Amino acid sequence: MTTAHENQSDQVVAEGVDEEPIESNRRLFSGKMQITIALIATLYAAFHMIALNGVSISGLTGVEIPFLPALPIETWNFRIVHIAGALAVGFLMFSSHTFTETERPSSSKLLTMIAAVLIVPVLISGATAIGFASTIASGTLPEMGGLTTWASFPGTETFASEVYWFGIPLLIATFGAMIIGWFERRAQHQVAASDIILALSGIVVAIYLVSIYGTAARNAVGTPFVPIGVAFAATAGAAMILELTRRVAGLALVVITGIFLVYTFTAHLLPGILAVQNPYSWQRFFGHVYSDAGILGPTTAVSSTYIILFIIFAAFLQASKVGDYFVNFAFAAAGRARGGPAKVAIFASGLMGMINGTSAGNVVATGSLTIPLMKRVGYDKKTSGAIEAAASTGGQIMPPIMGAGAFIMAEITGIPYQDIAIAAIIPAILYFASIYFMVDFEAAKLGMRGMREDELPKLKKMLRQVYLFVPIMILIWALFAGYSVIRAGTLATVAAVVVSWTLPEHFARGGKWGLQRILMVATTVLSVVLAGLYFTAPVDENGLTQTSFAMTVLSTVLVLAILTTLAWVTFQEITDANQGLGMRGFLKGFELAGVMSIxxxxxxxxxxxxxxxxxxxxxxxxxxxxxxxLAAASQLLALFFAMCIAILLGMGMPTTAAYAVAASVVAPGLVQLGIPPLTAHFFVFYFAVVSAITPPVALASYAAAGISGANPMQTSVASFKVGIAAFIVPFMFFYNSAILMDGTLFEVVRAGITAVIGVFLLSAGVQGWFMGSRSVWYMRAALILAALMMIEGGLLSDALGIGIAVGVYLVQKTVKPSGDGAIPVRGAD
Structure with missing residues (x-):
């Protein structure tokens, strides 16, 4: 990778973090199709922004627009549409195969023709679903308990239509397109015919389920009496979800899900705790799985609300280059310290983790810049990748966003997200402090230097642009001021766009008080005033904001100001590159949001x-x-068992999915042990996160190894060592709940200070470097023992830990068993 550090001081992130947070060699990158997909992603994201905020354009401006959907949308319907949109956009955006360096056209016209023929069954199925929806909406069907009935029993005409005109054609189209897609090849600027069929099939599933779940038939979900059409739709939908997951996340999660599916239909044949009394029918299972007890349950509830909202926020920070400022700021603040790029990786990954909740995404976003620089100042390839992997993994436990897992925790436990974010503060500090100590001690042992002054951005310049932290500050303020997560995220997203327009380079045209600056200042003021009115306005019984005349006028003026500013910035884009977040930037932002959200x-x-x-x-x-x-024998043994399950799940799937499954399998058992729900779920969540750096399957470490060029397994072992304290922290807040902010101010402060000292001693023992000199093996063992005593959290144990640490220091300074000697400086020119 080429960087600008060697020649220009203010070019730190020029080449490093322009990349998308999550890369894929299956994506459509070229041709007009990129614009088309970006526009579709824009509509998909805009639908969520409008629906989540519960206010339509007509409600905001006072102008009635008849074709806009009524808000709020019923919860199940919203989640069904959310998944259907993801399937449609995902199949168009992600190819079934991996592209090579040269584009390859379709390998066989016959395959394309066969795929095109599948349009017939998908249209038949779609027309039947629309017919069902029309019948249900006509009001001619009888009602029961205020709900329209849907009689679908063997021998009825409805049953035959659901089987022969809806279900079978839908399965033919879905599975036929999936099979053809595995063999069909296309160029990057094209969309495969099989992918179009799959996108249409996803929409047909949504049309049918939205219609049927609006009737009394929804009460039959999870029973043998669920309509046969629901089972067909759920089968097709589940198959498409598995196929899209294969394309975007690999086979591991698909294989694990497949094992669970096989278990469902074979559980009655298994012994012990895995056995069930009676087998489950295909109709009952798939009727159950596409409900709020499965696909439409907590995981989709979170992805359709908090996750997609904050992904849009992160995408706009990325597209507007505000995200680059975070990395530049980290370089300016920490680049001069010994082993500077490694410490930059810690700070940058922590900052990026607030807006990007995936370990692999953080590795790509920051590691593409920091890993080569770490190698340059003296770290070997393995250690460079390990440090970045460990730091990037910590981004998922960094408040306020904390990745998707924290939102799922809030959904499952019912604990307000704000409380979860507050509880995560000390654990996040402990995690990043431990990595910092590990990195610093490694740099001290190897005699590394920091980066030169001319290699870094000027700190004064970075401080003059500190206002670019405003979106994050607004997000934190709104969260802890009592606003909902959705409203806080929306406000932060708007702030990210507006703040991006204030970058000095965007004023190249028009002079000091040119048109662009006037428009931007006016837009900012109007946004602040309108936001204040909107967030303080009363709401009606449906939760919708009641508009006022002032809001109507200001919102109309604001829309005009934004459109004018957008047009002006777009004009600058056309005449001069990199001049603001114009139309191209908006499309880029929504395209990034589409990739990350799908x-x-x-x-x-x-x-x-x-x-x-x-x-x-x-x-x-x-x-x-x-x-x-197990707890009857030993509570510690039960916790160890829970830890192993969470890590094992995380080895085979992304950490978000690992926590979602572990929260269903392990967390309830911990709660039954008498552990508070927040502590139990945090325990599981923490280990699901660190599974990304736990060998033998460590996804974040493997991503870092791809950048550093090191052996993936060696990198995963090294990252496990760097993040070793993270495996102790969950036991710390189990034995001392004050670490999760549960206690008096004195208890919380004491727990935080002693825990930091504990991870310092643990890092010193693992690295063999304490208070400026090397430590021999028995002194390292004593330091680790002292760390464990500090971590336990009691007054006596803290005193013993400090006593052991002082004893090690005195022995080291008087006896000097390590034999201090001159250490050559590495990385110097």
Whole structure:
């Protein structure tokens, strides 16, 4: 990778972090199709922004627009449309195969022709679904308990239509397109015919389910009496979710989900805690899995609200170059310290983690810049990748956003997200402090230097642009001021766009008080005033904001100001590159949001299938009983067992899915042990996150190894060592809940200070470097013992830990068993 550090001081991130947070060599990158997909992604994201905020354009401006949907949308319908949109956009955006350096056209026209023929069954199925929807909406069907009935029983005309005119054609189109897609090849500027069929099939599933779930038939979900059409639609939908997950997240999660599906239909044949009494029919299972107990349950509830909202926020920070400022700021602040790029990786990954909740995404976003620089100042390839992997993984436990897992935790436990974010403060500090100590001690042992002054951006310049932190500050303020997560995220997203327009380079035209600056200042003022009115306005019984005349006028003026500013910035884009977030930047932002959101939505929906299996078979409750039995012998043994399950799940799937499944299998058992729900779920969440750096399957470490050029397994072992304190922290807040802000101010402060000292001693013992000199093996063992004493959290144990550490220091300074000697400086020119 080429960087500008060697020649220009203010070019730190010029080449390093322009890349998308999540790369894929299956994506459409070229031709007009990129614009088309970006426009589709824009509509998909805009639908969520409008629906989540519960206010339509007509409600905001006072102008009635008849074709806009009524808000708020019913919860199940919203989640069904959310998944259908992800399937449609995802199949168009992500190819079934991996592209090579040269574009390859379709390998066979025959395959394309066969795929095109599948348009017939998908249209038949779609027309039948529309017919069902029309019949239900006509009001001619009888009602029961205020709901329209839907009689679909063997021998009825409706049953025959659902089987022969809806279900079978839908399965033919879906599975036929999937099979053809595995063999069909296309160029990057094209869309395969099989992918179009799959996109249409996803829409047909949504049309049918939205219609049927609006009737009394929804009450039959999870029973043998669920309509046969629901089973057909759910089968096709689940198959498409698995296929899209394969494309965006690999085979691991698909294989694990497949094992759970096989278990569902074979559980009655298995012994012990895995057994169920009676087998499940295909109709009952798939009727159950595409409900709020499975695919439409907590994982999709989170992906359709918080996750996609904050992904849009992160995408706009990325597209507007505000995200680059975070990395530049980290370089200016930490680049001069010994082993500077490694410490920059810690700070930058922590900052990026607030807006990007995926370990691999953080590795790509910051590691493409920091890993080569770490190698340059003296770190070997393995250590460079390990440090970045460990730091990037910590981004998922960094408040306020904390990745998707924290939102799922809030959904499952009912604990307000703000409380979860507050509880995560000390654990996040401990995680990043431990990595910092590990990095610093490694740099001290190897005698590394920091980066030169001319290699870094000027700190004064970075401080003059500190206002670019405003979107993050607004997000934090809104969250802790009592606003909902959705409103806080929306306000932060608007702030990211507006703040991006204030960058000095965007004023190249028009002079000091040119048109662009006037428009931007006016837009900023109007946004602040309108936001204040909107967030303080009363709401009606449906939760919709009641508009006023002032809001109507200001919102109209604001829309005009934004459109004018956008047009002006777009003009500058055309005449001069990199001049603001104009239309090209907006499309880029929504395209990034589309890529990032489709990947996480597919993972969450796939995890929902596993959750559906667990809820139907009750295997989670049986695992909880095992935990209770273990706790009777030793509570620590039960915690160790829970830790192993969370890590094992994380080795085979993204951490979001790992936590979602572990929260269903393990967390209930921990709660039954008497552990508070927040502590139990945090325990599981923490280990699901660090599974990304736990060998033998460590996804974040493998991504870092791809950048550093090191052996993936060696990198994963090294990252495990760098993040070793993270495996102790969950036990710390189990034995001392003050670390999760549960206690008096004195208890919380004391727990935080002693825990930081504990991870300092643990890092010193692992690295063999303490208070400026090397430590021999028995002194390292003593430091680790002292760390464990500090971590336990009691007054006596803290005193013993400090006493042991002081003893090690005195021995080291008087006896000097390590034999201090001159250490050559590495990385110097």
């Amino acid at each position: 990947q996480i939505i597919a993972v969450c929906a796939c995890a929902g299938i596993i959750v559906g299996v667990i809820s139907l078979t009750g295997v989670g409750a049986r695992f909880s009983s095992v935990l209770l039995d």
